[in-house]
Amino acid sequence: xxxxxxxxxxxxxxxxxxxxxxxxxxxxxxxxxxxxxxxxxxxxxxxxxxxxxxxxxxxxxxxxxxxxxxxxxxxxxxxxxxxxxxxxxxxxxxxxxxxxxxxxxxxxxxxxxxxxxxxxxxxxxxxxxxxxxxxxxxxxxxxxxxxxxxxxxxxxx
Amino acid sequence: xxxxxxxxxxxxxxxxxxxxxxxxxxxxxxxxxxxxxxxxxxxxxxxxxxxxxxxxxxxxxxxxxxxxxxxxxxxxxxxxxxxxxxxxxxxxxxxxxxxxxxxxxxxxxxxxxxxxxxxxxxxxxxxxxxxxxxxxxxxxxxxxxxxxxxxxxxxxxxxxxxxxxxxxxxxxxxxxxxxxxxxxxxxxxxxxxxxxxxxxxxxxxxxxxxxxxxxxxxxxxxxxxxxxxxxxxxxxxxxxxxxxxxxxxxxxxxxxxxxxxxxxxxxxxxxxxxxxxxxxxxxxxxxxxxxxxxxxxxxxxxxxxxxxxxxxxxxxxxxxxxxxxxxxxxxxxxxxxxxxxxxxxxxxxxxxxxxxxxxxxxxxxxxxxxxxxxxxxxxxxxxxxxxxxxxxxxxxxxxxxxxxxxxxxxxxxxxxxxxxxxxxxxxxxxxxxxxxxxxxxxxxxxxxxxxxxxxxxxxxxxxxxxxxxxxxxxxxxxxxxxxxxxxxxxxxxxxxxxxxxxxxxxxxxxxxxxxxxxxxxxxxxxxxxxxxxxxxxxxxxxxxxxxxxxxxxxxxxxxxxxxxxxxxxxxxxxxxxxxxxxxxxxxxxxxxxxxxxxxxxxxxxxxxxxxxxxxxxxxxxxxxxxxxxxxxxxxxxxxxxxxxxxxxxxxxxxxxxxxxxxxxxxxxxxxxxxxxxxxxxxxxxxxxxxxxxxxxxxxxxxxxxxxxxxxxxxxxxxxxxxxxxxxxxxxxxxxxxxxxxxxxxxxxxxxxxxxxxxxxxxxxxx
Numbered sequence: 048x049x050x051x052x053x054x055x056x057x058x059x060x061x062x063x064x065x066x067x068x069x070x071x072x073x074x075x076x077x078x079x080x081x082x083x084x085x086x087x088x089x090x091x092x093x094x095x096x097x098x099x100x101x102x103x104x105x106x107x108x109x110x111x112x113x114x115x116x117x118x119x120x121x122x123x124x125x126x127x128x129x130x131x132x133x134x135x136x137x138x139x140x141x142x143x144x145x146x147x148x149x150x151x152x153x154x155x156x157x158x159x160x161x162x163x164x165x166x167x168x169x170x171x172x173x174x175x176x177x178x179x180x181x182x183x184x185x186x187x188x189x190x191x192x193x194x195x196x197x198x199x200x201x202x203x204x
Numbered sequence: 205x206x207x208x209x210x211x212x213x214x215x216x217x218x219x220x221x222x223x224x225x226x227x228x229x230x231x232x233x234x235x236x237x238x239x240x241x242x243x244x245x246x247x248x249x250x251x252x253x254x255x256x257x258x259x260x261x262x263x264x265x266x267x268x269x270x271x272x273x274x275x276x277x278x279x280x281x282x283x284x285x286x287x288x289x290x291x292x293x294x295x296x297x298x299x300x301x302x303x304x305x306x307x308x309x310x311x312x313x314x315x316x317x318x319x320x321x322x323x324x325x326x327x328x329x330x331x332x333x334x335x336x337x338x339x340x341x342x343x344x345x346x347x348x349x350x351x352x353x354x355x356x357x358x359x360x361x362x363x364x365x366x367x368x369x370x371x372x373x374x375x376x377x378x379x380x381x382x383x384x385x386x387x388x389x390x391x392x393x394x395x396x397x398x399x400x401x402x403x404x405x406x407x408x409x410x411x412x413x414x415x416x417x418x419x420x421x422x423x424x425x426x427x428x429x430x431x432x433x434x435x436x437x438x439x440x441x442x443x444x445x446x447x448x449x450x451x452x453x454x455x456x457x458x459x460x461x462x463x464x465x466x467x468x469x470x471x472x473x474x475x476x477x478x479x480x481x482x483x484x485x486x487x488x489x490x491x492x493x494x495x496x497x498x499x500x501x502x503x504x505x506x507x508x509x510x511x512x513x514x515x516x517x518x519x520x521x522x523x524x525x526x527x528x529x530x531x532x533x534x535x536x537x538x539x540x541x542x543x544x545x546x547x548x549x550x551x552x553x554x555x556x557x558x559x560x561x562x563x564x565x566x567x568x569x570x571x572x573x574x575x576x577x578x579x580x581x582x583x584x585x586x587x588x589x590x591x592x593x594x595x596x597x598x599x600x601x602x603x604x605x606x607x608x609x610x611x612x613x614x615x616x617x618x619x620x621x622x623x624x625x626x627x628x629x630x631x632x633x634x635x636x637x638x639x640x641x642x643x644x645x646x647x648x649x650x651x652x653x654x655x656x657x658x659x660x661x662x663x664x665x666x667x668x669x670x671x672x673x674x675x676x677x678x679x680x681x682x683x684x685x686x687x688x689x690x691x692x693x694x695x696x697x698x699x700x701x702x703x704x705x706x707x708x709x710x711x712x713x714x715x716x717x718x719x720x721x722x723x724x725x726x727x728x729x730x731x732x733x734x735x736x737x738x739x740x741x742x743x744x745x746x747x748x749x750x751x752x753x754x755x756x757x758x759x760x761x762x763x764x765x766x767x768x769x770x771x772x773x774x775x776x777x778x779x780x781x782x783x784x785x786x787x788x789x790x791x792x793x794x795x796x797x798x799x800x801x802x803x804x805x806x807x808x809x810x811x812x813x814x815x816x817x818x819x820x821x822x823x824x825x826x827x828x829x830x831x832x833x834x835x836x837x838x839x840x841x842x843x844x845x846x847x848x849x850x851x852x853x854x855x856x857x858x859x860x861x862x863x864x865x866x867x868x869x870x871x872x873x874x875x876x877x878x879x880x881x882x883x884x885x886x887x888x889x890x891x892x893x894x895x896x897x898x899x900x901x902x903x904x905x906x907x908x909x910x911x912x913x914x915x916x917x918x919x920x921x922x923x924x925x926x927x928x929x930x931x932x933x934x935x936x937x938x939x940x941x942x943x944x945x946x947x948x949x950x951x952x953x954x955x956x957x958x959x960x961x962x963x964x965x966x967x968x969x970x
Contacts, residue, residue, distance in 0.1 A: 082238015146705025147235030185874030
């Protein structure tokens with residue numbers, strides 16, 4: 048089938064999509080956007096989190112066809128022309144990245160959190176990121192990164 | 205043939221950080237933008253997808269195998285069985301005993317039986333369903349203790365029923381038992397833990413023009429992979445070019461081969477690039493796990509709590525093939541009673557072959573299992589002697605000059621006593637604020653408003669060997685090139701060491717800057733165009749590859765200064781910040797001037813001090829090159845009516861010899877602690893009759909950000925004079941000590957014996 052979708056601001060038409068494919072598969076294997084990760088492919092780990100019409104979703108749980116006519120924003124679409132998004136920068140600076148496989152999903156989820164809640168407390172951060180598994184960091188430096196990103200965004204605002 | 209899209213490339217190391225600083229990761233920006241190429245991200249024009257048919261049975265004879273219907277499926281390009289393995293039919297990390305594809309018998313659930321290459325992963329999956337295998341199901345061997353009791357009766361493969369029996373004998377246990385004033389006993393169990401790295405096993409095999417194959421995979425040890433792959437493909441090792449693709453975590457689970465030979469076979473057969481990428485379910489069957497253990501302990505002591513003897517039996521279940529079980533047994537036996545002095549010892553460590561899930565390397569292997577038992581015993585003994593957990597440990601703690609169970613004298617600092625003092629002195633977290641349910645066990649599930657919630661505090665101590673032990677000639681290799689690029693001196697560091705997330709890639713640049721006085725450093729991708737780096741395991745890469753990079757840099761520096769001496773006629777030169785400095789005359793030349801158009805390149809191998817094997821009868825020997833200590837204190841709140849647990853805080857003191865990069869180091873301690881928490885209260889591969897019941901992240905639970913408490917760290921530096929920069933390996937020790945600390949805290953809260961991990965709610969109530 049053919050899927051028409053806007054990804055990271057650009058309209059795209061994807062052909063030969065099999066009906067059983069997920070949005071994640073289509074992004075990774077048909078659109079050259081492997082930034083969203085395939086760690087569990089059943090909605091448990093959050094590594095494939097992308098925005099779908101502005102809401103974070105597990106792209107492994109969205110059928111490719113469900114993205115028809117909609118807007119997707121992936122980790123590849125967060126950085127601006129002037130460099131990394133503050134969330135991306137904070138993850139590097141705080142040491143929240145080790146193997147990095149969970150990182151794209153965590154960054155999209157964090158990006159959404161601090162858009163909604165500019166000054167989240169630790170309990171809010173933990174709740175917002177509870178669907179994103181990380182096996183390397185024990186989450187301490189991820190908490191640091193979220194606090195840092197939120198603080199920098201508030202300073203910039 | 206061309207390289208894949210997004211092939212691993214050189215990365216520039218940002219910042220100017222030297223040893224001791226925390227500069228940004230060279231791969232950090234790539235990882236936060238989604239551009240970093242993990243093995244599962246590789247793509248090549250015309251590539252096929254490989255898939256693996258796996259045994260549904262833990263043990264069965266293969267009566268017949270028909271690939272015809274699968275091969276006839278449109279879009280399928282190859283279907284391969286054991287008959288298609290070009291060379292040796294078996295491989296293995298330490299002993300080649302594992303079939304590339306099952307020959308006439310399957311010995312564990314999930315054992316690979318056949319392979320398919322197809323145009324689309326779904327076509328490959330459907331073709332797997334059309335391979336017809338006639339199995340004669342056999343009764344699986346599933347009780348490792350029964351194997352140890354009667355190994356001849358329960359042989360699951362030619363090597364036998366017991367992988368290794370390692371005794372340790374010191375003094376006279378029977379006489380000490382007669383003299384002991386206090387005797388305590390315990391039986392302990394550890395369930396099967398999974399590494400649960402997030403990046404699935406994956407890679408791309410590309411057939412090469414010379415008849416060989418180019419492999420892009422995520423692994424922990426390139427050279428050992430190639431040594432195992434080459435004989436199975438019947439190719440000389442030099443025709444297998446392996447490049448490290450991005451690794452999404454490892455923790456031991458990538459030390460054994462997974463898809464490497466399979467993808468290469470499919471690529472060589474079809475003449476096309478073949479990608480394989482396991483999904484999460486397949487990953488649970490596609491790698492070895494942490495050995496489950498059954499441990500029987502008896503300690504005798506004076507009434508003041510001075511240890512007199514230990515009588516210990518440890519049984520580890522390795523599954524059907526050898527993998528790293530021999531070393532796991534060696535660790536469990538040699539570190540079986542932890543960092544405490546015993547004048548009399550009888551330890552028997554066993555590894556058994558069974559038809560349970562295969563087990564091998566996982567962070568802290570062998571030492572993790574024993575640590576849960578010996579720390580539980582120390583608490584039991586403390587209670588019997590009327591001492592606190594810290595007092596009993598303090599009283600029996602090893603120090604520099606102490607003798608380990610193996611008779612090895614600890615010849616570098618072992619500051620256990622001061623570490624315990626620091627740990628105990630740390631402030632305790634406040635009582636939970638029950639007005640916010642998120643602070644309570646059960647959280648927003650609203651299972652309690654504070655009623656039935658009891659706080660507990662527990663301590664745990666762990667000791668881990670660093671680097672490879674027992675006489676193994678452990679080495680790493682580094683190639684360092686210094687050249688002037690655009691008038692700026694630039695260092696290229698090339699090793700085959702696996703960056704698995706731990707931050708070695710950052711550290712290599714820090715060492716190069718420190719040794720060569722140059723800011724600009726580029727890291728080459730890891731591959732086998734350079735010599736063996738050994739495995740990214742045993743907490744060894746900062747030590748070993750760090751040591752190799754340091755040695756290669758020193759050789760480059762010596763040549764640089766020799767050239768500068770010839771040019772300036774001076775002998776009092778050093779290099780600093782890109783400038784050659786004379787003690788007498790100050791700055792005499794820039795590094796770029798001395799280099800001109802003539803780069804300096806040196807390759808060095810680094811070996812750690814030799815170790816000796818353990819005596820097969822007495823278990824005596826100086827088998828470890830370095831030992832590392834971590835101590836944890838856990839504070840928990842337990843809903844004793846429902847068995848729900850909230851770990852409130854984990855505090856740790858760890859000796860690292862020298863802090864090379866505080867940010868990465870803290871990340872290692874945090875992450876290792878989290879995996880210990882997982883083993884304590886969450887993580888187990890549940891097995892029934894040899895079959896895995898929970899191969900998914902829905903049913904195998906790893907800690908989320910809600911499960912992990914704040915962690916308080918106190919990192920101490922007692923340099924090891926034998927190690928590069930005095931450093932001590934740091935990745936594994938926290939994984940040892942956090943588990944027993946948490947379980948001790950749960951016992952403190954509930955009064956339950958809790959002799960098995962992971963502790964489940966039903967163990968905490970009733």
